[in-house]
Amino acid sequence: MQENNSVGIVAPQTAHFNTPLTLKSGAVLQQFDLVYETYGTLNADKSNAVLICHALSGTHHVAGKYSEADKYPGWWDNLVGPNKPLDTNKFFVIGVNNLGGCHGSTGPISTNPATNQPWGSQFPVVTVEDWVKSQALLADYLGIQQLAAVVGGSLGGMQALQWTIAYPERVRHALVIASAPNLTAQNMAFNEVARQAIITDPEFHGGDFYAHGVLPRRGLRIARMLGHITYLSDDAMGAKFGRKLKGDIKYSFDAEFEMESYLRYQGDKFAGEFDANTYLRMTRALDYYDPALDFDGDLSAALKKVTAKFLVVSFTSDWRFSPARSREIVKALLDNERTVSYAEVTAAHGHDAFLMPDKHYHDILRAYLNNVEVGSHHAK
């Protein structure tokens, strides 16, 4: 059964790039693939394209299903579709798997053409800047000179922000949701614990576990469990699980509380489908992103050349990417007299709220996107 506001059955595509890509680290990818999906139709003057940037564990599969039998649709299906807030009747929406990912774009599990072995530990550390650079190449490939909007939550929001810095003339609107202009020490600390869990797993083998036919499941599992704790608020966990037990107290270390079995389930599921090397790189990209670094920490100076219009959204219970961090972005934009609106959504779900179909949150996105002009009238 297909919902009438779903993009329906979709299929990923692959763009192959033969031109060497120099990364921020100085490493060079001689060639690479980006796997992507699109929804809606690119209009005649190619002015209605919206790029969705994914967060830590996201993919190019933003909306729709691959077959009727699919249990779950894409990760932001509640946002993207006909008559949904990001309306595919109006926009041509692009989802892309970032470089270093593990869902089809070139990454640590891909074959290194120089060795004919999986890249593994040899895959370079990629940054938000690198991703945006490669996404711009994808836009070129699709014949899109200027995006109507770039949308992203969390790490995806950093990419949306970076687009406006790196390619001011190529993006008209940025929707930066539950994000930050850089990570705090505490936020990076969670990433470090997650990476240590993976790196110290005996089956990690320095990142070249593929050759050993094993997976560092335990490390990845713990990393994901930790992540899940930080994506939820204390209240949301309380409401979801509280102190509920699965049965009688057994005086053991089994998963006796429902919260424990939830974390274990999420950890196991993730460890079975996500690449540990990708996880390391995604968290590192988060850590490194800091556009103000080259401007003595002055974010306003870093955003001087930005011309895009902004919608910045945060969630009250999000303590990993707190509203205060979003307000820093807003202030820097105001300092530059840029066009910006900011919504602080009252939500109980913590960082995860950006993926939830909260009515007011979606009304905000819908109202903003309704005002985004496409077609022959967009040029100002």
Added chain:
Amino acid sequence: MQNNVNITNSIQIFRQDFAIISGWVKFGSKVLDLGCGDGELLQFLRSSLEVKGYGVEKDDANWLACMKNGSNVIQMDLEDGLSGFEDQSFDTVVLSQTLQAMHKTEEIVQEMLRVGREVIVTFPNFGYWRNRLQITNGRMPVSKILPYQWYDTPNVHLCTINDFDEFCKNHKITILERCVITDTKAVNFMPNLLGNLAMYRLKAK
């Protein structure tokens, strides 16, 4: 239209308010409207004076209405001050009929004077004779401009024109202009008794 006299009147009062504010705002200037509601004033100033406007609004429904009107709107609570705005970064900061609902009255006025080169404050004059009459009759005033009952009012710091003049004097605030109106008409004679809505153009001394 005849059967909507009250609504028409209240719109006229509001529009008069706007007309005076637009006379105090320069063409193409940068305006911050605090407690901007659905963004009607910003929209008016944008279309009539091509201002670069930003609104500040706490309420979700108002925020959304403002966004739909095409205004830039920042969601925050004015009681927390204006820390997201640099000193003297706006030509004009407006607080339209919101002063009386502020808890931290002195703080917000100081913050407005810090952020704006000029400040416009408007508020219902509690000294208006109809209010006085209702109090004389032993009841809290309820009117078009003060539509709340005593138990459900957001208005915690109502004042008279004389009170506000005194406030400005004590806080070293220069009154550049003052305009008092009642039902769209300017009131020059005994404004604290005969004026319904007080409007001030201020700057720091």
